[in-house]
Amino acid sequence: MKVLVAVKRVVDYNVNVRVKSDQTGVETTNVKMSMNPFDEIAVEEGLRLKESGAADELIAVSIGSGQSQETIRTALAMGADRGILVETDVAVEPLGVAKLLKAIVGKESPDLVILGKQAIDDDSNQTGQMLSAMLDWSQGTFVSKLVFEDGKARATREVDCGLETVLLEMPTVLTVDLRLNEPRYASLPNIMKAKKKPIDTMTPDDLSVDVTPRLNILKVVQPPTRSTGVMLDSVTDLVHRLKNEAKVI
């Protein structure tokens, strides 16, 4: 089985993001960037499939500026075999990303594509579902457990009221949730080795994909901030205030 994982370079999850004063977006200069945490889980799952013998090749794809190469290197250091970078300075929307991934699937013919369920920058939660639709494949979203049996994928999904299990025909697109696995750290020797692994670079034009955004971002602002509250000394005071001041109980 050949597995493709999509990885995105995003502002690190520990960074307190700041909105730019001109309201065009958030500050990303001199800000720590990392692989989207959900994508780390996707890479890890691909590696485990390789280690179990279910997969024989793992390809990491990223779409973005030249710096996204670092994100691919991270995936390679974790153990992916090779990388593909679709280089563009356009902020490609999920629809465009799905189209680019579809084109790559056309060239690489994987049996399985794994993505994070959402990127922690735009919080869209769309790309995997869109890719699956465009390929006319099955989809397993928010996956927390995955088993392959009889040439099908048995995926347990985290849904609003608990867990749901579906059986998916192959090939399939999966988007992964937090509880699927614990991603590994890359070891130093593997980071060194990753530098020699190949990364193929191409552009949206090379793939004949139009990535023009459909949504025009008019402004990005800070959400309203909450005013500071009060520290109380006792539970009695708390209950008193909830009853008489806030009037919520």
Add this chain to the structure above:
Amino acid sequence: MSVLLFAEHDNTELKSATLNVVTAAATLGEVTILVAGSGCSAVAEAASKITSVTKVLLADAEIYAHGLAENVAPLLVGLSKDFDYLVAPASTTGKNLMPRVAALLDVAQISDITAIESGDTFVRPIYAGNAMATVQSSDPIKVITVRTTAFEAVAPEGASAVIEEISGTADAGKSSFLGEDLTVSERPELTSAKIVISGGRGMQSGENFPMLEQIAEKLGAAVGASRAAVDAGFVPNDYQVGQTGKVVAPELYIAVGISGAIQHLAGMKDSKVIVAINKDEEAPIFQIADYGLCMDLFDAVPQLSAELDK
């Protein structure tokens, strides 16, 4: 303008989130509700009574029983030519389905909107709600998921819309439903509860959560959790409140033993009143709490329970 709203239900009952989405949909145009499921005529009945609803489309077929996106998406695509908007709640069902629909229509999908500025301009949170983006869509049909806590619910009664049965699409044959493991609770549903009490890593073990259940019982509250508590296996995944879990905005949110990572705050900072109980006075949760109690939760929670009995 006309809006097709995908109803969330379990074939028996309409989920209350649908009522909040109707409010958003009604500002965009005339609202038609699609009820797709199996043996779900009672849901269509309920939908036909919702205030502001003018029509209900009922697609009753076995292949829609479990809302598999591969089967439901073509149904929406087939109906889309009569509508300017396709909307659904930003629940796991809506998030699973609507991007698939949008891709089949070759349009963008607008996720988790919290406000409607005009017919083509919407506000949505990004970066875990640390920024709000106003986006304008240039697509001919707008496919949208709605953050239900950002819109009031309409009255469940008031209209008497016609119910039209429509023929279904064929089974896509790509996936099948095997089973589910649903959390059974007597408590109100987390996303629509008026009061939520959540526990974090400080709870130390799942065995301590009944303490919170007890408070919830007294207050008619729902019980939630931080990611740390879910990852540690204290409670099931559907308890998780946060950026990648559920978003809640109750009248009162009580955070117990939760430090307040930005990812958690993303899921609860729109609550009207926030109470934080934590023994670490440096915990970031105190910065957004209206009332803070710097106390060991194992002292505070039993006291709270006793105090509520007075």
